[in-house]
Amino acid sequence: MSLAPLLIPWAAALALALPLLAGAACFVVGGRAAATLALGVAVLSSAAGIVLTAGVEADGVQRLALAGWAPPLGIVWRIDGLAALAVALTGLIFAAVLVHAEKSLDLLRGEGLSEAFRPLALVLLGGLNALYMANDVFNLYVTLELVTLAAVGMVALAGDPAAALRYLLVGVLGALAYMLGCGLLYAAFGTLDLDLLAGRVEPGGTASAALALMIVGVMAKGALFPLHGWLPPAHGSAVAPASALLSGVVAKGGFYVLLRLWLDVYPATGAAPAAAQILGVLGTLAVLWGSLQAIRQTRLKVLLAYSTVAQLGYLMVSLPLIASAAGHASGLAGALHLMASHACAKAAMFLTAGSLIATRGHDRLADLKGAAHDHPMTAFTLGLAGMTLMGLPPSGGFIAKWLLLDASLRSGQWWWAAVILGGSLLAGVYVFLAVSWSMSRPPGEPSDAQPPPLPRRLEFAALALALVAMALGFVSAEHIP
């Protein structure tokens, strides 16, 4: 394939510039034109991601020096399999959520909200695409800030301003810690480029301190335990399509940056293996605490938000596996599978929550009775996406957990296998809670009254995402470099 050198720069530039420009345009034009534009841009961004994936598959990892300036002076984008797949999948999820949001936002909160939703969603998409391709610690900081600002806007759109402010404050403090780490890295090693850092970083106090500051910073941004406190109120109170984007995609942003640092900078710092184990223990606590809190909830959206805390915990558990030599390959593949399948499944579940709220006016679990009778497809979607959270075969979550189990046994860290299995059991409990309420009969005689109508596109948008989460179970891990 000789097309790749020509196509890849265009596809990458498109994935970044198009959403940002369209986001600005959506402020000016409104109505149907803006709706079509937003959806088209999300689809194009996903298509660009597919082109990038094909290019990486054919020609290996691509590095683009912006404006021809090589590092350390210039800025480089690195497009590897991880970045390319992330761009493709993110575009897909945004497209499904936008389809849902066009109808559901008006049903949920009255006319006009989708006008404000579109620009925010597009800026968020542009920021995320830039985040995936960034190959320099400072660019990661800038793009993470862009994502946070748009995400806080989404929370504030119709949610609780206090939750939005708490999110903003935690995000800013995390960003400051991260920037301090960037400054220390640059002072000690004279570059911010991840590839150059991987070669230049020497073990020592400065490198460890810088990395520790950066990791704490992204943990705050990415709601990784114990800095997750802002997530459940923010994701639970935001309007459902916004929660789908936040919990599905944005929540992985922090971990994505952590993973980049973990793969490139961490091995060079010569940090003790204990550091990785500590992160794994924090992940374990996240799995336990998030799942137990999810089981206790009485509202569907808050239940889903706590489940996100637990699922992010699995990603942290994968870090000690990735750091070990024997478990590196399958640990990394498992983490990527988990990110991808959870992103689709959680977005699908928040969309179903949105559909149910649109017809019933609330999301109290106890009042979901009869939902499966009224809207069988929506209840089916909830269960299908739930299978991925639990890790039942043949879902994407199953492959992810299988790979993580494989990594933990290969590297002789059997205790993480226990965490992964125990967490799946807890996930089974809270998914069952949500599904069983929707399946149970409403009290009293069955009435012949027509159930409140639910627009078809709401059901199909969520179902499509749940099916993608399921289909990821059939993608072999070898295709993810």
Next chain:
Amino acid sequence: MMFILLGAVLFALGLYGAFARRNVVLKLVAVNIASSGVFLVVVSVAPPLPDGGTDPLPQALVLTGIVISVAVTAFGLALARRLGADEGRATLDDEEETS
């Protein structure tokens, strides 16, 4: 060296303030103090260039940081205003989760 220490102290002060203060506006002020501390450290920790000049890159980083900090503060203040308008309070006290 003095500037690095001063920056670290400012960062610590701001961090403490952001958690200890209850009023949202004071929290935002504290965050700004913390970011000034970070900026001071980043500018002063970089070694000079071989020819004795100042390395411009950390300054570029800090300039970007300042821009982001201004945007975040403006956004935070707008949210604080809405918090006041909607709920008549200026604190983030943990209450019953609102829906």
